[in-house]
Amino acid sequence: MQVDSWAVEGAGSSPQIARLMLTSATRSGNGIVDPADLEVQELAVPGTSVRVAAGAAVMYGQEAVFQGSYYAHNVGEEEVPVTATDGGGGRSDLLILRTEDPGIDGTPWVHDPATDKIYYFRIIEGVASDTTEVPSGTTGVALARIDIPVSTATITQDMITDLRTMLQPRTEYVIRTQQGFDPIDYAGNIQTPNWENWPDLTWTVDIPEWATQVQVDATWANAGYFPSDYSGSGSTDARGETRISLKAGTDEILTTTGAYNHNELSDTNGYRVHMSVLDDVDIPSELRGVTAELRMQVSGDTVGGRLRADDYMHAGVRLMFNEVPVSGAS
Known part of the structure; x- marks a missing residue:
């Protein structure tokens, strides 16, 4: 030595x-x-x-x-x-x-x-x-x-x-899940351009003060799609858009919207369907180091099909907070 x-x-x-x-x-x-x-x-x-x-x-x-x-x-x-x-x-x-x-x-x-x-x-x-x-x-x-x-x-x-890269970038993984919903909560009755929280729940998440990006992986799993939930107006298809919201006070970031389109194959049988949203979202300075409300949201199309969140549905959002280079103005 x-x-x-x-x-x-x-x-x-x-x-x-x-x-x-x-x-x-x-x-x-x-x-x-x-x-x-x-x-x-x-x-x-x-x-x-x-x-x-x-x-x-x-x-x-x-x-x-x-x-x-x-x-x-x-x-x-x-x-x-x-x-x-x-x-x-x-x-x-x-x-x-x-x-x-x-x-x-x-x-x-x-x-x-x-x-x-x-x-x-x-x-x-x-x-x-x-x-x-x-x-x-x-x-x-x-x-x-x-x-x-x-x-x-x-x-x-x-x-x-x-082309900048971080010397020692920090990351933090957060997951929020829920299995089963009672009473039954329907998606599709609130229609574009309006949005609703679906399922009707709000989680809280602490956003790290160093986080400049969040990677979002959200899943609506095993949602019910049943002929008996048809509204009686228009097509029996269940169509609409999905997104994830992180909000603190008046400051909010939203994912890019996803879409769902489920088509009835039988007028007597029900189905279990899945939807997801995947996105990378920049976190503005005003939302770093705060406690935010995390919500899953949908907006129905003008059709008659409905989706249900019931005892068999699972909902979850996985968040990966990352420290990545940003503009000094961000």
Whole structure:
């Protein structure tokens, strides 16, 4: 074992042991620290540069064995110039934060760490149009790809693809379920454009303050579809839309709507049917760190078929809260 010590009285500590400690602390992670860190945006008045937001990143060393990891923090915004394209064609550029440590043998860097920084925002011009990562052997993090049309000097937001990844993203799994409903609750009698809670229940969920996205997996299982529930008006089909609501006060997020369409095959037999909603939904800042009401909702079409929530129906919503990069304005 190489003799090296950290935080030991009377012992010298090398830069390498500090970097290796950071590697251990971050489990060899590579990425931004907080969701809004180092976001790349157009200038306030779009021009020939882009701006990189304040924030921090950890970069896992790629140029040497046991190199360790580096921590960099951009204090304030920094503008990075982008070369214009000419009439010869468009171009894709990769904007990265790169560590250029001259103390690592075999690297081309010639900075003097006593007077120069070793962390730089760099543009790699002419990358493939589907590039999402830094080049192999580079100690750095990819921030954005800029896809520039032909004969263009002004960079606008629609040309910028966010490539940031979290260093150590947090997740939390929540599940709410209920089996059996008494009295029977019918779906389809409340019709578009109106919505009802179906089944008629409300759960509460604590949304983590760090969560910027929720993945929703909701299921209405074993719902009853019976001829005897026909309203007597229009088709006997049971049709409508489904969605999931998370609401706190006046703030609410909704999933993309799903749809159901069940067709009667017999005028005497009943059926058990299933529906689901799957979606990824961004969580706005006003709904982070609050207790929200979770509801399953339906809106019936103008047909006569009805679905019933009864003793045999199961209802459940699975929520995966994620910490993913977001815009600083979110």
